[in-house]
Each structure stands twice: as structure tokens, then as C-alpha cells.
Amino acid sequence: MSKAPISEDSKSQEPKNPDAKNHDIKLHETKRPENLRANAMPTDGFVLSVDGKLKMRYESASDAVAAGTKLKQSYPVIQVAVYDANARTYRPVELEAPDK
Numbered sequence: 001m002s003k004a005p006i007s008e009d010s011k012s013q014e015p016k017n018p019d020a021k022n023h024d025i026k027l028h029e030t031k032r033p034e035n036l037r038a039n040a041m042p043t044d045g046f047v048l049s050v051d052g053k054l055k056m057r058y059e060s061a062s063d064a065v066a067a068g069t070k071l072k073q074s075y076p077v078i079q080v081a082v083y084d085a086n087a088r089t090y091r092p093v094e095l096e097a098p099d100k
Helices: 019-029 061-074
Strands: 046-050 053-058 080-084 089-092
Touching (some): 046 061, 053 061
């Protein structure tokens, strides 16, 4: 068995498509939206807490309560609360009991 010499072209890591480099540069230039970090508590706004996990951030308490109420109506078993980041308190979202 004889080994064929390796050419210089096969050693190089240069892409064969010249547009591939430009595509890589464009991917790095785009900004991704910042998500809530799992290990950091928010410092402002109101955050919807579902089963003890912080999910969505809202500017006003009424928006957060409305979203929590809608979620609680769809899934009554889950625990939903609104976290006030300024006061550092949780307020549970409860469904209104139907009149009998």
C-alpha cells in the first residue's frame, strides 16, 4: 500500500465558498434578545412566576396579573404568582370562585 502525498489544498481550512466567510461575520453581528437569566433575580418590573419559575417580564402589575389570570383559567392546577421586583414580593394569582 502506498500513501498518496497530501496536497497543500486539502490541508487548508479555507472554505470553498467565498460567501461562507461573509455569512459567518453577519451571524456574529446580529444581536439576540436578552432572556431572563435563571440564576439572577430581576431588579425592575413585574415578573410572572409559574410553579416557582420566573417566566415573563411585564412593565405594569395589571398586565402581569391579566396574563397570570388567563394562564390560571387555562391550567387551574398550576401555581401562578406575580413577582414585584422593586418590593421583592410575590402576589399569588387566584381565580374567582363561581357563585353558587
